[in-house]
Structure formats: C-alpha cells, structure tokens
Amino acid sequence: MTAGRRMLKTGGVALAAILAIIGVAVVSTAVLRARPPHLPATSSFANKLAVPPLATARRHGSDVTFYLRLRQGMSDFGRGVMTRTWGINGNYLGPTLRARRGDRVTIHVTNGVTESTTMHWHGMHLPARMDGGPHQPIAPGSTWSPTWTIRQPAATLWYHPHPDGHTADQVYRGLAGMFIIDDDQAARLALPHRYGIDDIPVIIQDKLFQSDGQLQRSPRGISNVGLLGDTILVNGTPSPYRTVTTQRIRLRLLNASNARVYNLGFSDKRNFALIGTDGGLLQAPVPLTRVQLAPGERAEIVVTMHPGEHLALHSYPPALGAGFLASRLAGGSDSFDVLQLRAADRLAHNPALPHHLVAVPALRAESATRTRTFELGEDEINGHHMDMSHIDQTVTLGATEIWNVTNHDGSPHTFHVHGVQFQILDQNGAAPPPALRGWKDTVYIAPETGIRLIMQFTDYADPAWPYMFHCHILRHEDAGMMGQFLVLASGQRPAPAMSAMPPAPSGPQPGMTGISELGMSAVGRPLTGLDR
Numbered sequence: 240m241t242a243g244r245r246m247l248k249t250g251g252v253a254l255a256a257i258l259a260i261i262g263v264a265v266v267s268t269a270v271l272r273a274r275p276p277h278l279p280a281t282s283s284f285a286n287k288l289a290v291p292p293l294a295t296a297r298r299h300g301s302d303v304t305f306y307l308r309l310r311q312g313m314s315d316f317g318r319g320v321m322t323r324t325w326g327i328n329g330n331y332l333g334p335t336l337r338a339r340r341g342d343r344v345t346i347h348v349t350n351g352v353t354e355s356t357t358m359h360w361h362g363m364h365l366p367a368r369m370d371g372g373p374h375q376p377i378a379p380g381s382t383w384s385p386t387w388t389i390r391q392p393a394a395t396l397w398y399h400p401h402p403d404g405h406t407a408d409q410v411y412r413g414l415a416g417m418f419i420i421d422d423d424q425a426a427r428l429a430l431p432h433r434y435g436i437d438d439i440p441v442i443i444q445d446k447l448f449q450s451d452g453q454l455q456r457s458p459r460g461i462s463n464v465g466l467l468g469d470t471i472l473v474n475g476t477p478s479p480y481r482t483v484t485t486q487r488i489r490l491r492l493l494n495a496s497n498a499r500v501y502n503l504g505f506s507d508k509r510n511f512a513l514i515g516t517d518g519g520l521l522q523a524p525v526p527l528t529r530v531q532l533a534p535g536e537r538a539e540i541v542v543t544m545h546p547g548e549h550l551a552l553h554s555y556p557p558a559l560g561a562g563f564l565a566s567r568l569a570g571g572s573d574s575f576d577v578l579q580l581r582a583a584d585r586l587a588h589n590p591a592l593p594h595h596l597v598a599v600p601a602l603r604a605e606s607a608t609r610t611r612t613f614e615l616g617e618d619e620i621n622g623h624h625m626d627m628s629h630i631d632q633t634v635t636l637g638a639t640e641i642w643n644v645t646n647h648d649g650s651p652h653t654f655h656v657h658g659v660q661f662q663i664l665d666q667n668g669a670a671p672p673p674a675l676r677g678w679k680d681t682v683y684i685a686p687e688t689g690i691r692l693i694m695q696f697t698d699y700a701d702p703a704w705p706y707m708f709h710c711h712i713l714r715h716e717d718a719g720m721m722g723q724f725l726v727l728a729s730g731q732r733p734a735p736a737m738s739a740m741p742p743a744p745s746g747p748q749p750g751m752t753g754i755s756e757l758g759m760s761a762v763g764r765p766l767t768g769l770d771r
C-alpha cells in the first residue's frame with residue numbers, strides 16, 4: 240500500500256468515525272425531540288363537565304326526525320380568549336341523538352360551515368347511500384336528509400364528517416356527536432340509564448393551541464400518526480369534573496380524537512365493569528382496571544362510588560405494540576388525568592349490575608364463505624390509496640366473511656368497517672381478551688400484527704353506493720388508507736357508473752329522502768376495476 244493510499248484509508252476511517260458520531264448525535268436528538276407535546280400528568284379539575292344536550296326529536300309513532308345544523312362558533316377552552324370552533328347546533332360538538340331499535344329516523348343535516356362536508360353515522364347498520372361517507376357530500380348552505388330504520392341492538396355510536404381527504408380537520412375543529420340506540424332488552428336490565436344523571440357521555444379529545452388561543456390544526460414536530468394535543472377535552476370541557484349523586488355511574492366512553500390512544504383506568508386502580516363495546520352490550524359485565532380505546536372506539540363502563548370521594552379517570556401509557564420511537568411519537572409514553580368524579584356526601588341507591596346482560600351469538604369461522612386480506616401500510620391498503628372512483632371489494636349479500644387485517648409499516652393503525660358490526664376471531668392467532676369479545680366496528684392493530692374479523696352482510700345490497708373500510712387514525716385515513724366495498728345481491732352487477740343513475744326525483748320519497756341534494760357530480764366517475 241502506498242503512503243498516499245494509507246493516508247486515504249486512515250482519512251476514510253476517521254471520516255466514517257466522524258459521520259458515525261454525527262449520526263448518533265442526530266438520532267439521539269431526534270429521539271429526545273421525538274415526543275408529542277407535553278401533557279401534564281395531573282389536572283386541576285377546575286371546570287364542571289359539560290354534557291351534550293339530547294337532540295330534540297320530532298316523533299310520530301316510530302318515525303323520528305332530527306335537525307342538525309353545522310355551524311361556526313366560539314368556545315371557551317380556558318385560554319383567556321375565545322377559540323374559533325365548529326359545532327353542530329352549538330359552538331362545539333353536537334347534541335346526543337337518541338333513538339330506539341325499530342325507529343325510522345330521518346336526520347336533516349344542514350351545512351352552515353364554509354367547506355363541503357358529509358355526516359357519517361359511525362357504527363350504524365344502514366343503506367350505503369345513507370351512510371354519509373365521502374360519496375354523500377353536503378355543499379355549504381345545503382341540506383342532506385338521510386333516512387333509515389334502526390335494525391341493531393342498543394349501543395353507543397357516534398357521528399362525524401367523512402369528506403374524502405378532509406375528515407381529520409373537520410372533526411378536530413369540533414364536528415362530532417354521540418348517537419345512542421336503545422332497545423327493549425337493554426331497557427329491562429338494571430343498568431344506570433338516566434342521561435346526564437347516572438348515564439354520562441364522555442367524549443375524549445386532545446387539542447393543541449397556538450399562542451393566540453386558536454386551535455393548532457397541524458402537528459407540531461415529527462409525527463407518525465398526525466396531530467396529538469397537549470390539552471384533554473371531555474365533551475369540550477378542559478380539566479373537567481363531574482358531581483356524582485348515585486352509587487353507580489355509567490360512562491359512555493368515546494375516543495373522538497384524531498390520533499391519540501387512551502388507556503383508561505381510575506387513579507386508585509379500582510375495578511370497574513365493562514358492559515358494552517362499539518356495537519352494543521356484552522354477554523356479561525367484565526371486571527377490569529383498564530380499558531384501551533383507539534380513535535373511533537367506544538366502551539360503556541359502570542363504576543361504583545363511595546360517598547364524598549374524589550376519583551380521577553386517568554389515561555395510562557397505552558400498549559401500542561410499536562417500537563420505542565414509533566410508540567413515543569404516537570403518545571405511547573403519556574400518562575395524564577382525563578376526568579374527576581366527585582361523589583356527593585349521600586349517594587342515591589341504584590341496583591347491583593345484572594350477572595347476565597344480552598346474548599351475543601358468536602359468529603363461527605366455519606360459517607364463513609370467503610376470507611379477504613387487508614394489508615395496512617404506507618397510507619395504503621393492499622398497496623392502493625383510496626380512490627373514489629374505484630371499488631376495491633364486492634361482497635355478496637347474506638355472506639359471512641372473515642377479514643384478515645395486518646399492519647405492516649411499524650406505525651399504529653386501526654381498522655373500521657362501515658355498515659356492519661364484526662366480531663374478533665383472534666389476534667395474532669390468540670383468542671381476543673374479554674374486552675374484545677363483543678360487537679365491534681373499530682379495532683386497534685399494532686405494528687407487525689394481524690387480526691381476524693368475522694362479519695355478516697345481512698341487508699342493503701346496492702350496486703352503486705359503496706361502504707368504506709379504513710384506518711381511523713384520521714391523518715392516515717385522509718392520506719389514503721381507505722378502500723370501498725359494494726354489497727351486491729346474488730347475481731346483481733355493479734352499476735357501470737354512478738353518473739348513469741337516474742336523476743333523483745324531487746321531493747322526499749320513501750328511502751330516497753334528500754338524494755337530490757347529494758351533489759352527483761362528485762361521484763360521476765365510472766366505477767371500474769373490481770377486486771383489483
């Protein structure tokens with residue numbers, strides 16, 4: 240080796256060493272900085288929890304009509320200034336819709352904000368054209384009036400906009416609300432059921448604020464899941480407390496956040512009873528100390544209180560199953576207070592929980608006629624971005640199917656299916672934990688894991704209007720981690736093009752209310768390339 244080459248080699252080694260040191264420094268700095276905005280572990284619990292009002296319903300027998308108006312508003316989030324927000328019949332969030340199984344509901348949704356939107360009934364079993372997905376846009380100033388009959392058990396559902404590519408921002412600004420379904424079976428059970436007294440909606444969201452007190456609407460710093468906030472709101476109230484006047488209180492927990500996963504439990508680690516999941520009540524109450532909710536998921540819990548005590552509902556670091564950095568970036572190390580329950584000195588009696596709740600007939604893998612696979616990764620499902628003009632899957636009416644969903648990109652994801660409730664057969668081959676054995680429509684899927692869902696497509700074949708399946712981390716959904724499926728009757732063929740649908744009749748018709756206001760041009764591209 241010549242002296243020159245030796246020098247080069249030595250220089251090369253030195254250079255490599257320097258680069259390695261710089262690399263380590265950069266990575267360490269990234270790891271240290273790679274955390275979501277700081278969330279204080281404890282709250283002052285300074286504000287009385289707001290409870291969304293029940294929406295006023297116009298009822299004639301089993302025909303129920305609701306009116307929702309999306310509007311701009313101003314909200315006091317304790318920032319010293321009013322924050323510009325969006326709301327439904329109010330400044331922030333919307334009223335709680337409540338209807339019974341068997342009711343024929345009609346909901347007039349008027350768009351009073353400046354952007355086109357949609358309104359999706361999350362968890363509802365209904366015709367695809369009433370679903371409020373991206374194919375049912377509501378232009379500013381116009382009204383959309385979907386109608387359907389409720390054919391599913393008592394459950395805690397919710398509603399929120401679902402415009403293609405713009406869901407995250409509209410939900411974040413305040414467009415969301417709860418939708419409670421009642422039925423006779425649930426009414427016969429001795430469960431706390433008085434809305435706003437011993438049955439309380441708990442809509443959990445996290446927000447970021449700019450220094451001027453307005454909502455920060457894009458993530459700060461590096462993020463794999465989108466916007467994580469440093470302020471928790473429950474029903475729009477920061478640092479909330481709630482006075483409890485009964486021995487037992489039922490909390491209808493809804494994660495209406497864009498990206499954050501909560502792992503909820505009480506500060507003294509007491510047991511509570513999980514009584515329901517996304518799609519309804521469980522077979523029996525399950526005693527738990529923690530329940531984890533990813534965006535879109537719900538849980539109904541009942542907690543027993545002692546006179547005079549103050550009890551905090553807290554979110555512990557969620558089990559995201561991601562690598563150190565991916566977990567940290569997704570809020571996996573955060574621990575913070577959510578809501579304080581303040582028991583009165585004397586608590587009214589309510590009965591002990593029943594040992595049995597409702598029958599949840601298990602869907603059996605042997606009954607499935609088809610298995611589909613869904614691979615989530617890189618803002619795609621099965622290697623494809625959401626395309627409004629492309630149907631990804633077609634399902635036959637009446638079929639029972641297994642959907643095998645896997646997460647391939649190291650980031651947390653969830654999977655939500657429209658139009659149906661599913662059951663979980665297994666997670667990575669293991670039986671699901673008790674908290675995941677009821678009806679579900681949204682489920683967390685950790686990186687490099689898989690889950691098998693089973694579902695039945697019992698109603699509502701439609702050759703033209705698709706349902707959606709997607710990740711409910713809203714930034715991922717907006718970025719394209721979504722697909723579409725049609726439910727077709729046996730022998731039915733997909734409509735060649737939505738634009739070829741006959742013009743909608745003017746005036747309401749049974750099952751077709753408001754179709755004339757759907758903005759057909761947005762769905763005018765031909766549907767091609769089935770089952771790619």
Ligand SMILES: [Cu+2]
Pocket residue numbers: 651652653710711712715716720
């Ligand atoms: Cu995702």
